[in-house]
Amino acid sequence: MALHIVASCTSCWACLPLCPHEAISVARPHFQIDSARCTECAGDYADPQCASICPIEGAIVDSTGQALNPPGSLTGLSPVNHPNSPFQSLT
Amino acid sequence: MELLSQPPVNGSSPALHPCYSEQAHRHFARLHLAVAPACNIQCHYCNRKYDCSNESRPGVVSEVLNPEQATMKALAVGAAIPHLAVVGVAGPGDPLANPERLFATFRELAVKAPDLTLCVSTNGLALPEQVDELVKYRIGHVTITINCVDPDIGAKIYPWIFWNHRRIRGRKAAEILIAQQQKGLEMLVERGVLVKVNSVLIPGINDEHLHEVHRVVKAKGAFLHNLMPLIARPEHGTYFGLTGQAEPTEEQLRVMQEAWVGGEGETQMMNHCQQCRADAVGMLGQDRGAEFTMDKVATMQVDWQAALEKRTTVRQTIERRMALQSQFLDKVAKKPIPLPVRRPRTIAPQTLRMAVGSADGRTIDAHFGHLREFLIYDVSSDGVHLVERRRTDRYCSGPTTCGDAAPALSDTIRALDDCAVLLCSRIGFEPWRPLEEAGIQPNSEHANETIDAALAAVYREWRDSGRLDVEDTALSRSSA
Known part of the structure; x- marks a missing residue:
């Protein structure tokens, strides 16, 4: 059970200091989560901390590849309604 | 302020x-x-x-x-x-x-x-x-x-x-x-x-x-x-x-x-x-x-350490100059420069509105191509009146101009459309014509003169040649 960071991450640093198990590290091209350390914050917090502050929809996924913050959930911008949306690439 | x-x-x-x-x-x-x-x-x-x-x-x-x-x-x-x-x-x-x-x-x-x-x-x-x-x-x-x-x-x-x-x-x-x-x-x-x-x-x-x-x-x-x-x-x-x-x-x-x-x-x-x-x-x-x-x-x-000393010296010089300017303003000008609020873009009769490119705020010292901000003046028989400071660009104006060092000319023209004259120290050949066609007369003859002297000279020129009475020019326009 571990979360993953995918290519849409902008390396904004918000998640890194919040991780209770120091599972997140600076890497290129984007930050990484160490699967061996990540517990999805079970037992520590009600919600996974990285996904609770991440500003980019789709940038953090679970082990099945499901986005914790699906398109439209953070910006209110639906990729369907806004073909110019930069978030469209995440669908 | x-x-x-x-x-x-x-x-x-x-x-x-x-x-x-x-x-x-x-x-x-x-x-x-x-x-x-x-x-x-x-x-x-x-x-x-x-x-x-x-x-x-x-x-x-x-x-x-x-x-x-x-x-x-x-x-x-x-x-x-x-x-x-x-x-x-x-x-x-x-x-x-x-x-x-x-x-x-x-x-x-x-x-x-x-x-x-x-x-x-x-x-x-x-x-x-x-x-x-x-x-x-x-x-x-x-x-x-x-x-x-x-x-x-x-x-x-x-x-x-x-x-x-x-x-x-x-x-x-x-x-x-x-x-x-x-x-x-x-x-x-x-x-x-x-x-x-x-x-x-x-x-x-x-x-x-x-x-x-x-x-x-x-x-x-x-x-x-x-x-x-x-x-x-x-x-x-x-x-x-x-x-x-x-x-x-x-x-x-x-x-x-x-x-x-x-x-x-x-x-x-x-x-x-x-x-x-x-x-x-x-x-x-x-x-x-x-x-x-x-x-x-x-x-x-x-x-x-050397940089710190240099900055300290420069700051003392600037502070002295600022103090002198304040004294000057208190004594002579009696008004803050520039005025604090944006004024309506309407122009009184017999008044010439001019845009001035100035980096130091006192002289005509700025090259048109480098300007993102103009001082807007109304000059009439009552004297020189600073209307406002006006930005001509606030952000990138799109992919067509992206990469240009200077703000797009069309934005500048739109921002200055109520001005009849544009004073700056230098201006290239390219922007000259579009400005002129938009009714904004570029003028670099007064480079490095004080703003007040230059404005007064241009005003006299316009007044003496009877152009202040001409209805159909930029100066009588009042745009929203």
């Missing part, structure tokens, strides 16, 4: 801060260190993915720095630009959402560049818990962006905040943010820190409500209130940009500013804001960031 008589506290000297003093912004440079990438809230006018080196607006940045790099950059800029007075952290996220990075940078600078004024610009969410730390690092200037004091309005501006380990949405999120901002403002004022409040004017959402915001922040002792126009273009990829939210017109801004000027109380209005990038370098309205990218900074040999 006049300064308050309030004594400087905690290292805060508005006289040196280009954002806090109308006069200082003509003499002193500032540097924004992009050391704070993380943010703890989302605003509908911000896109956390955005970076464009050709665009100038808050939150946009080309290179995020770690504290070591940020310190190195500040010392390099401080050695190359001896009139540097202020180092601020404004993003690209929120400074106080990155406390370790922020304070590590300030700790170094407090030792190696103790003369530099440090400041931060924050959304206020983490402010109350960081106030004492800010004071400890002798941060005498703090800007809080306050767009509302009503959570129902806040819910339309902020989709979420990160608070106590949860993502909070909607009205509740706005309620917490507002409470934190207000508490932070009170705590800062209590400790003698000068607080500038930035409010983004969002037509249809907080326009009427900002009067209430103004009343509240004034009552709590904010030093300055800065009304900023919303920037919302589809190409920025922000919620407001993509959903067609209107930007305010010049007229909407002006009406708002006029309503706030001259009220009771001590809070001043700021009217020279340039809505800088989070990594801007140089004078306000100028960005020399490209000269100080990290790869360039890494090759610079910096003697920070």
Whole structure:
């Protein structure tokens, strides 16, 4: 059970200091989560901390590849309604 | 803008801060260190993915720095630009959402560049818990962006905040943010820190409500209130940009500013804001960031002690000059330069309206191609009257002009369409004709003369040749 960071991450640093198990590290091209350390914050917090502050929809996924913050959930911008949306690439 | 008589506290000297003093912004440079990438809230006018080196607006940045790099950059800029007075952290996220990075940078600078004024610009969410730390690092200037004091309005501006380990949405999120901002403002004022409040004017959402915001922040002792126009273009990829939210017109801004000027109380209005990038370098309205990218900074040999001495000498000279100017203005001119509010773009009869390109504010010393800001004057038989300072670009005007150093000519022409003459020290062949065709006569004959003398000469020329009576020219136009 571990979360993953995918290519849409902008390396904004918000998640890194919040991780209770120091599972997140600076890497290129984007930050990484160490699967061996990540517990999805079970037992520590009600919600996974990285996904609770991440500003980019789709940038953090679970082990099945499901986005914790699906398109439209953070910006209110639906990729369907806004073909110019930069978030469209995440669908 | 006049300064308050309030004594400087905690290292805060508005006289040196280009954002806090109308006069200082003509003499002193500032540097924004992009050391704070993380943010703890989302605003509908911000896109956390955005970076464009050709665009100038808050939150946009080309290179995020770690504290070591940020310190190195500040010392390099401080050695190359001896009139540097202020180092601020404004993003690209929120400074106080990155406390370790922020304070590590300030700790170094407090030792190696103790003369530099440090400041931060924050959304206020983490402010109350960081106030004492800010004071400890002798941060005498703090800007809080306050767009509302009503959570129902806040819910339309902020989709979420990160608070106590949860993502909070909607009205509740706005309620917490507002409470934190207000508490932070009170705590800062209590400790003698000068607080500038930035409010983004969002037509249809907080326009009427900002009067209430103004009343509240004034009552709590904010030093300055800065009304900023919303920037919302589809190409920025922000919620407001993509959903067609209107930007305010010049007229909407002006009406708002006029309503706030001259009220009771001590809070001043700021009217020279340039809505800088989070990594801007140089004078306000100028960005020399490209000269100080990290790869360039890494090759610079910096003697920070020598730089500190040089800055101290330069500052003393500038302060002497500013004092002389103040005396001169008190004695002779009796009016502040420039006037604090935007005036309607209507022109009195027998009056010649002219745009002046001037970097020093006294002489015609600026090259047209480098200008982003003009001084607008009305000249009539009553004399020379400064109408306003007018920006001709606020942001990148789109892909067709992206990459150009100068603002698009069409934007400049639109911004100056009520002026009959444009005075500058030099102007290229290319812009000359389109300006002339738009009814704006370019004139570089008065290069390096004082503005007043040049304006008077051009006015006489127009008057004596009978052109002031001609109806169908730019000078008799009154545009909205």
